[in-house]
Amino acid sequence: DAGITQSPRHKVTETGTPVTLRCHQTENHRYMYWYRQDPGHGLRLIHYSYGVKDTDKGEVSDGYSVSRSKTEDFLLTLESATSSQTSVYFCAISVQGTDTQYFGPGTRLTVL
Amino acid sequence: KNEVEQSPQNLTAQEGEFITINCSYSVGISALHWLQQHPGGGIVSLFMLSSGKKKHGRLIATINIQEKHSSLHITASHPRDSAVYICAVTTIITGNQFYFGTGTSLTVIP
Numbered sequence: 649d650a651g652i653t654q655s656p657r658h659k660v661t662e663t664g665t666p667v668t669l670r671c672h673q674t675e676n677h678r679y680m681y682w683y684r685q686d687p688g689h690g691l692r693l694i695h696y697s698y699g700v701k702d703t704d705k706g707e708v709s710d711g712y713s714v715s716r717s718k719t720e721d722f723l724l725t726l727e728s729a730t731s732s733q734t735s736v737y738f739c740a741i742s743v744q745g746t747d748t749q750y751f752g753p754g755t756r757l758t759v760l
Numbered sequence: 761k762n763e764v765e766q767s768p769q770n771l772t773a774q775e776g777e778f779i780t781i782n783c784s785y786s787v788g789i790s791a792l793h794w795l796q797q798h799p800g801g802g803i804v805s806l807f808m809l810s811s812g813k814k815k816h817g818r819l820i821a822t823i824n825i826q827e828k829h830s831s832l833h834i835t836a837s838h839p840r841d842s843a844v845y846i847c848a849v850t851t852i853i854t855g856n857q858f859y860f861g862t863g864t865s866l867t868v869i870p
Contacts, residue, residue, distance in 0.1 A: 679856060681857075681858075688862065689862065690846065690860045690861060690862040690863055691803075691846070691848075691858070691860040692860075693857065693858070696857070706857075738802075738803065740858075742856045746808075746856075747790060747791040747793070747808060747850040747856050748793070748805055748808055749793075749805070749856070749858055750805070751802055751803040751804070752802070753802045754802060754803075
């Protein structure tokens with residue numbers, strides 16, 4: 649599992665509240681990713697990071713921000729959650745020099 | 761338009777059947793990946809291919825670069841093979857960013 653954990657694993661929140669999801673890795677990998685998974689869409693890239701304080705937008709970045717102040721942690725923040733952000737969120741890392749990605753266990757977020 | 765298309769979207773098979781899941785892509789790739797996701801579970805990598813064929817147990821993955829097509833085969837299917845199978849590609853231009861298909865949901869009935 650490449651030492652990837654996500655927290656929380658489940659969260660229910662209300663529209664308009666801020667939410668932060670955490671991805672933690674133990675193996676010092678440079679590249680980290682946040683995806684959301686929705687029926688009919690598959691996995692879609694929200695943001696990714698290629699190093700501490702180096703991040704970039706993905707396909708569906710609107711309404712999300714990220715931060716990476718330490719190699720091991722990649723945070724995804726929903727500044728003001730909306731019902732359309734109800735989804736399962738996966739963090740992933742890629743091993744430098746390979747194309748392989750390893751995924752965290754996922755966080756199920758419900759916005760009421 | 762999605763760069764990666766999978767078929768079928770849903771597949772039901774009897775235990776023991778030979779199963780094929782298809783993936784077509786429209787971009788230049790550096791590698792193609794097959795991933796597996798069990799219900800309520802995480803996502804694990806099954807294969808990474810840039811040419812030819814790979815085999816792991818009852819799973820076989822093939823790729824035809826000229827036709828931009830890959831297949832995942834499962835021989836002697838078993839109910840524990842029930843999962844969503846996801847095709848993804850990494851491209852020459854974007855390096856290790858993945859582009860995903862929407863997945864094929866497989867149910868194997870005893």
